[in-house]
Amino acid sequence: MKTxxxxxxxxxxxxxxxxxxxxxxxxxxxxxxxxxTRDTPREIHKELKEGFIYPSHTGIDFYHRYxxxxxLFAEMGFTALRISxxxxxxxxxxxxPEPNEQGLNFxxxxxxxxxxxxxxPIITFFHFELPANLIEKxxxxxxxxxxxxxxxxxxxxFERLNxxxxxxxxxxxxxxxxxxxxxxxFFTYYIxxxxxxxxxxPKQAIAQIAYNTALASAKVxxxxxxxxxxxxxxxxxxxxxxYPETCxxxxxxxxxxxxxxxxxxxxxxxxxxxxxxxxxxxxAQGIVIEQQETDAKDFQQGTxxxxxxxxxxxxxxxxxxKENEAFFGGIQxxxxxxxxxxxxxxxxxxxxxxxxxxxxxxxxxxxxxxGLGAExxxxxGNIVNDDYRIDYLNLHISEMKKAITEDYVECxxxxxxxxxxxxxxxxxxxxxxYGFIYVDLDDEGKGTGNRYxxxxxxxxxxxxxxxxxE
Ligand code: BG6
Numbered sequence: 474m475k476t477x478x479x480x481x482x483x484x485x486x487x488x489x490x491x492x493x494x495x496x497x498x499x500x501x502x503x504x505x506x507x508x509x510t511r512d513t514p515r516e517i518h519k520e521l522k523e524g525f526i527y528p529s530h531t532g533i534d535f536y537h538r539y540x541x542x543x544x545l546f547a548e549m550g551f552t553a554l555r556i557s558x559x560x561x562x563x564x565x566x567x568x569x570p571e572p573n574e575q576g577l578n579f580x581x582x583x584x585x586x587x588x589x590x591x592x593x594p595i596i597t598f599f600h601f602e603l604p605a606n607l608i609e610k611x612x613x614x615x616x617x618x619x620x621x622x623x624x625x626x627x628x629x630x631f632e633r634l635n636x637x638x639x640x641x642x643x644x645x646x647x648x649x650x651x652x653x654x655x656x657x658x659f660f661t662y663y664i665x666x667x668x669x670x671x672x673x674x675p676k677q678a679i680a681q682i683a684y685n686t687a688l689a690s691a692k693v694x695x696x697x698x699x700x701x702x703x704x705x706x707x708x709x710x711x712x713x714x715x716y717p718e719t720c721x722x723x724x725x726x727x728x729x730x731x732x733x734x735x736x737x738x739x740x741x742x743x744x745x746x747x748x749x750x751x752x753x754x755x756x757a758q759g760i761v762i763e764q765q766e767t768d769a770k771d772f773q774q775g776t777x778x779x780x781x782x783x784x785x786x787x788x789x790x791x792x793x794x795k796e797n798e799a800f801f802g803g804i805q806x807x808x809x810x811x812x813x814x815x816x817x818x819x820x821x822x823x824x825x826x827x828x829x830x831x832x833x834x835x836x837x838x839x840x841x842x843x844g845l846g847a848e849x850x851x852x853x854g855n856i857v858n859d860d861y862r863i864d865y866l867n868l869h870i871s872e873m874k875k876a877i878t879e880d881y882v883e884c885x886x887x888x889x890x891x892x893x894x895x896x897x898x899x900x901x902x903x904x905x906x907y908g909f910i911y912v913d914l915d916d917e918g919k920g921t922g923n924r925y926x927x928x929x930x931x932x933x934x935x936x937x938x939x940x941x942x943e
Contacts, residue, residue, distance in 0.1 A: 474877060479593060479886025480937040481553035482546065482909075483842050485600040485645070487529040488896040490559065492536030496575040499565025500605040502613075502666045503529045506659075508901035508916060511814060515901045517662050528896040528903075531918045535895075539583050541924065542893055545910055547590035549930060550937035554592050555841055555888050556583065557600030557645065560626055567604030568622055572629045580630075584637050594638050595841075595888070597709060598627050598693065600645040601663040601898070613666030614682040617763060620689045627693040631700045639705055641697060642781050642841070643690035646711040648735040650679050654802045659899065680760045687738045687747070688768055691775025694742075708742050709781030709841045710735075712826050713801045715790045728790040731803065739780065743834040745773040779885060780830055783842035784869075787822035800899075814846055814905060820868035827876040827884065837883040843869055844890035846897060846905040849927065857911050857927035866929070866936075874941055887941075889933070893924065909933050 487503035508526040509515035521527065535542060546554055560567060562576030587594045603613060611618045627643075649660040652675050661669040665682040672678045690708050697704045712735070717728040737751045746769070755762055788799030789806045798804045800816060809817040827838055845865040849857045866889065876882040891907030894914075902916050909930040914920040935943055 474874065474941045476940065478884075478940060479553035479595075479839070479888070480940075481551040481555070481592065481886070481888050482892025483555035483595075483888040483890055484535070484893070484895060485557040485597070485602075485898070486559035486562075487532070487557075487600070487602050488891075488898060489532045489535040489893070491530060491532035491534045493527075493530040495536065496562060496579055497565060497573040498559065498576065499561035499567075501529070501559060501561040502603045502605055502608060502662065503601055505605065506662075506901065509899075510902065510916075511900060511905075515659065515899075517659075517668055526901075526917060528901045528918065533893065533895050533912045533914060534922055536579070538922070538924075540586055542910070543583075543586050543590060543592065545924060545926070546892060547592060549892075549909060549934045551590075551592050551892075552937070553595055553640075553886055553888060554587055554892075555595035555597060555642070557597040557602065558630060559602040560599065561602060561604045563629060564604065564622070564626055567607035567619075567626075568610070577629070577633050581633060581637075584634055588637060593640060594634075595640040595642065595839075596630070596634070596638050597642040597645050598623070598630070599643065599647075603666045605666075608666035614685050615665065615667065615678050617685055620685055620692060623689045624692050624696060628696060628700075631697050631704070635701055639703060640839075641704060641706045642709045643693050643706065643777075644686055645709045645781075646783060647683070647686045647690075647708075648710045648712075648738055649801070650683050651734055651802065652676065652679055653797075655797045656800055656899070663898070676758055677760050680755050680762060683738055684747075684762050684764070687741045688771060690742055690777070691771045693775070694777055695771060695775040705778045707777045707779040707781045707839065708739075709783060710739055711783040711785075711801075711842075712830070713785065713799075714787045714822055714826050714829065715803045716787060716806065718789050718792045718804070721792055724790060724792050731790050739830075739834070741772055742775075742777045743780065743836055745776045747772060777836070779837045779839050780834065781839050781841035782826065782830065783890070784823050784826055784840065785843065785890075786816040787819040787825075788817060812845060813848060814900075816846070818845070818865060820865075820872045823869050824872040824876040824880070827873065827882045828880050831876075831882040837885050839885040840873060840887045842888065842890040844907040846907055848904055849894075849906045849911060851911060851913065851925065855911075855923075855925040857925065859927045859929050862907075862927070862929045863932045866933070870936065870941060892933075
């Protein structure tokens with residue numbers, strides 16, 4: 474592995490910060506999502522209601538404890554940390570004339586703390602944090618108005634953090650916009666601010682959301698490169714490959730189409746052109762995309778520098794149509810074990826996906842998320858023996874290494890998801906833990922909030938120390 478390979482982790486604002494009403498922050502879409510459970514989905518409210526828990530309000534209090542947390546990351550030897558910026562800390566309503574200085578100051582302090590520890594900050598502009606005002610006023614990302622507002626928000630940060638931040642990502646997982654997947658309901662809201670079941674014409678709305686976000690990404694990449702040509706600006710995608718159940722030709726074809734359906738935005742961002750087949754497909758379905766003549770040029774000039782890959786699981790395309798079993802569609806793979814949340818554990822799938830994307834686009838990758846959500850037990854002496862997590866990460870990092878050293882995939886770094894326990898995006902639980910650092914909070918947000926090192930803490934430290942040779 475190259476010596477400048479980035480090792481670290483990724484967190485997101487709405488899952489970690491808390492302090493939802495502090496520092497001049499506005500209300501975001503995620504501040505209106507309740508806590509769910511493994512079996513009960515989170516509710517999405519139009520306004521806050523008594524008697525509900527909204528996990529983003531408290532998170533793990535990274536807003537106040539970031540120095541302590543970064544100190545622990547530094548102790549593990551992190552050379553990179555990916556954070557997201559909450560749009561509502563910078564522009565509380567999304568369309569305010571001036572940015573909120575307190576918000577800018579907070580993130581600048583976080584970045585300065587990282588730099589003081591020799592940790593490269595990687596900034597995601599949008600990890601599902603959307604000002605609620607933009608949903609009410611403009612119908613979220615269905616409106617092109619958001620493209621310019623997002624550009625202004627990104628410009629503010631590019632300028633403020635220029636010279637301190639090199640790596641940026643425009644969006645997180647905006648590719649999960651498949652109306653047929655089990656996860657469509659909450660992803661549509663997380664990405665666009667709109668409830669899937671309330672969309673009058675879901676196909677039309679989703680196509681426009683996908684278009685607008687891809688365009689916003691291109692415009693921000695172009696702008697960032699103008700501000701500082703040294704910036705490395707990518708976009709983060711969640712890719713969960715599907716394998717065919719058998720080699721039956723119809724299954725192979727379906728499998729190809731299943732795998733392709735969430736890639737067209739990546740095509741635009743990597744190749745600089747909206748794929749013709751997709752535009753034709755839209756028009757054949759009666760979908761009319763609002764576009765402008767200058768868009769083509771923006772797409773062309775706003776291609777990304779690297780692909781951020783979030784990888785958790787794979788699934789299977791069945792021979793015959795069956796009800797979806799896996800989180801992102803398809804059925805489960807009989808050769809794989811499932812996590813306690815039903816996510817198939819497939820380390821080879823990471824090598825497979827890295828090869829697939831690298832050979833398709835020949836752009837450097839960065840593993841921006843990967844990890845195991847599991848229930849941990851805090852044992853006497855504040856110890857967590859999370860050997861299952863070590864096993865999971867060990868297998869995945871080993872497969873990543875093979876992709877790099879045996880298949881020659883260019884990869885900039887490996888960032889584990891939630892290096893410190895945080896709120897689960899899909900369920901809102903604290904008990905779905907990913908961290909090397911245990912946070913003493915329960916699903917109701919109750920507890921001391923104290924941080925304890927798990928067994929995996931020293932293990933990951935050793936991986937980083939040896940640059941993955943051990
Ligand atoms: C990714 C998201 O899809 O999966 C993260 O980018 C999320 O925000 C992660 O937390 C793991 O999912 P979950 O539901 O286990 O938190």
